[in-house]
Amino acid sequence: MVELQSFNKNEKPSWCPGCGNFAISLATKKSISELNIKPKDSVLVSGVGCFAKLPYWIKSYGFVGLHGRSLPVAQGTKLANKKLTVIAYGGDGDGYGEGGNHFIHACRRNVNITYLVHNNSVFGLTTGQYSPTSKQGKVSKSSPLGAKESPLNPIALAISSGAKFVARGYAGDINHLTGLIKKAIQFEGFAFIDILQYCPSFGHDIKYYNERVYRLEDNFHDSSNKILALQKAFEIEENKNDRLAIGVFYKSQ
Secondary structure (H helix, E strand, C coil), X not given: CCCHHHHCCCCCCCCCCCCCHHHHHHHHHHHHHHCCCCHHHEEEEECCCHHHHHHHXXXXXXXXXXXXXXXXHHHHHHHXXXXXXXXXXXXXXXXXXXXXXXXXXXXXXXXXXXXXEEECCCECCCCCECCCCCCCCCCECCECCCCCCCCCCHHHHHHHXXXXXXXXXXXXXXXXXXXXXXXXXXXXXXXXXXEECCCCCCCCCHHHHHCCEEEHHHHCCCCCCHHXXXXXHCHHHHCCCCCEEEEEEEECC
């Protein structure tokens, strides 16, 4: 059995106190170790953003690349050595903004990697500009009159682009998130998880999400039905209470 401690490093993360990245990092280590994957058999790939330092602080192979470009590197790594467990990381700015085109085509190609996006609806590294998933009207440094665009819907985009494993996790529920990541790693194909991440410095705090998050599995959701999955994905745009579903929206081989 691979111990979680085997993924620990001596260096300490420099994220802000209370950042959701700490929880996502822990869920990553728990997932890999519980699947009995050794550090030497795993590769973590990231781009640019607060999340992107994660490969520095987990003991495995890692690659930190360009803004929005973690997916091409991760796909190339997997194609070069299919025995490796490859996890790519993105942010809502990095992955859905700069890396949006790579995201769409990764869904289509279905290369056997896992893609985890840290979604806090703000550009945290550059101190608070609005991002592709920010709500319309959000006032920030880059939108003093309020963001004009409607927010991107990552779940609906992934499903409609051809992804066969589409889920949403929450950094505030580590056990649930760990289970989702394990399922994604075990899935034979491109597996995508949009992770709701609290950002106490520039975005929503953990209380905001705790009041809104609920588990799909508690509502008997049929993840094999693409139409139902899309309907559930659009719930975030239609409901008035900002209810946020977490779990597997769609899974199909």
